[in-house]
Amino acid sequence: SAVISQKPSRDICQRGTSLTIQCQVDSQVTMMFWYRQQPGQSLTLIATANQGSEATYESGFVIDKFPISRPNLTFSTLTVSNMSPEDSSIYLCSVLYSGSSYNEQFFGPGTRLTVL
Template identity: 95%
Template sequence: SAVISQKPSRDICQRGTSLTIQCQVDSQVTMMFWYRQQPGQSLTLIATANQGSEATYESGFVIDKFPISRPNLTFSTLTVSNMSPEDSSIYLCSVEEGLAVYNEQFFGPGTRLTVL
């Protein structure tokens, strides 16, 4: 399966600042996803990022707050803008990869964000 890395692995940020999270994949993938996981909670999809098109955001998430770039088939960034303590979460990227007949989805290690 694809090897997915994220940078940074964790960060502590001040309220009102922005943080850009990078997701790098060791193979070319069409579909990438960004999820948020609040402490002790399930995963919530923020947006789907396909190369060559604008990211598609889920209800409750907007581009001004979570701008996403997808410049090529192996890389994506998620920016958390104008942060508040409510943005403290683990941010995860995932990719969909075709294996044999069917596709599967795999997750990166996550970026643990704390906003003070």
């Protein structure tokens, strides 16, 4: 299993600024994911971040807007750049645990971002 913490838990930011969200895992993991979830909606995958390689972004998400760092096997950051009110959402970090009989993703508590 994995325990994931995120910082900050919530923030209120001004339009045009940037916010970096940190994700810390209590064990070494290869695959990490960043998701966005609008209130009352499902999760949308932003990118997959593997240590030692560039993040892979999903359609509709670009590196200039959501740069990701993955310096080691227990840590990652997601930056939301040049924010607008449309970026207001919950951002979740997730890691993949591969067991012998199943794959399971563990999720952090999320970072609630409000852009004014």
